[in-house]
Amino acid sequence: MSDALHAELARVARELGAEDVSFVLERPREASHGDLATNLAMLLAKQLKSNPRALAEQIVSRLELAPSLVAKTEVAGPGFINFWLADEQLIEALHTIIDQGPRYGRSEVDKPLSWNVEFVSANPTGPLHVGHGRGAALGDAIASLLEWQGHTVTREFYVNDAGSQIDKLARSLWARVQQAAGGETPIPDGGYHGQYLADMAAEILQREGSAFAQLPEEDGVARCRELAVSAQRAEQDRDLLAFGVRFDTVTSEQQLYRDGRVDAALALLTERDLTYEADGALWLKSSQFGDDQNRVLRKQDGSLTYFVPDLAYHMEKHDRGFDRVIDVWGADHHGYIPRMRAALRALGYSERFFDVALVQLVKIVRGGEEVKMSKRSGDFVTLHDLVEEVGVDAARYFFLMRRSDSQLNFDVDLAKSQTEDNPVFYVQMAHARMSGIFRVAGLDPDTVSPDVRLQDFPAKEGIDLLKKLTAFPSIATRAARELEPHRIASYLEDVARATHSWYHNCRVLGAPPEVERARLALARAARITLANGLTLLGLSAPDRM
């Protein structure tokens, strides 16, 4: 409905001699400012060096709007033009929600793109912790938001299974095997001390027999590497699946090496004259492309820095034909962004090809106290344990309810509570209540007709709720554009509040027949919107709780 209005405003703007003004037409915060408002006159005033209020009056007098679209127009404040939509528009919106059903809130962008969202990408050196959980929830939700805009999305996991960390992991496991076999081999410096490796060592000895510990060291370490990586990967996949996240593609760093992608990347950079040798190392001329310094690609000792396979990986994603690539990274990696951006720029990729969504720290709070975590000592809250304790829905919601670039206090007690204090519960409860109406009435909600009249919503709460529901598509679009799923969470709380309020004040069943029909339609629309929003975030929409 706002599209038609937007177009008409643009037409009048052109008529007044303005070239593409990017004005906004949006729902004002204040209800007394109408259903939609535009700042067009104020922007035009700047361009045409004229008085904004006078221009606003002029615009209004030139607008040709059907009475079925806009009921009332006014000029207000410094030059805003406020619009009150005709009743038909609200009923039209109710039809839209119900007709679209599970698709309500989705859009179709003009040009669907192929996106790759890479997230979690934890080293296969141990169990996933709560920080990975936040990244998993965020990456998955961003992917869904993009899909809701009509894009094609690949969810991808990158396994760093080739670096020195893996080497340390393999040697740590080998040491645990020796210890389990009665030896005294210490865990190497900078190795992994977590109990899980000791457990794994015991399993290996039981399965493979004690001869395993007698293998020549290099063979043993190599076997340990394979066993450790595959076991850790399997465990991570289990945890992620339990968290409701599945990946379309898993890319292995080792595989990139085996496919010659890493060497090819190095060769291409050199061929393009983007590298140079100095101090016995090979450098990338990244400072010419926006990085604050040049970066080493091949060290003095002849080995490659981690940057090279990472770069090769992004080139490989580009080769696979993605229009856009988003990496979800922990905020501690933010210093790494400029060099990756510079390298991709040097290769001539589009500036918009690569983007990063940063995830800040998660603090676990229990009983009002922060739970201290330290990865070094192997003492941290795992994603597995958290999901076990609070459930998938609460965990996902809590990870998503704040902007990803602000630190998150995850209150475990709150996440578990079954009261209105808990936002997940509050939102899901609103959905369950709507379902409850149909359950009690013995009606299938999908059969309720939207064919009702606005005057059959005598109470303000009903109109408020309906107006709130109509905002969903634009909220979803904006959330997708900004890669900010928390906007959906805020919106859902808003809708849930309006739903509870309406429910409390307006009894549906037993109202006069026309009113009951109208309210049933509204209940159906609210249920659809709540369910779609919850689904978008990867949560369930229960019919009873």
Place this chain on the structure above:
RNA sequence: GCGCCCUUAGCUCAACUGGAUAGAGCGUCUGACUACGGAUCAGGAGGUUAUGGGUUCGACUCCCGUAGGGCGCACCA
């Protein structure tokens, strides 16, 4: 020392590429249960948006300075 992010109500957080009187939840105070789930609802109090300047018709939002917090500044990953 340099760079990036953050600082909004007592607490946790919102605020639509700069818009009108900065909004929610929790907590606090006052009220509402013969009903589709009161597992809820209605209302009040609570703010110099860290701070000082600047740009603008208009600034939480953009620019500069200051204070406080986080993170990063490897031929580590």
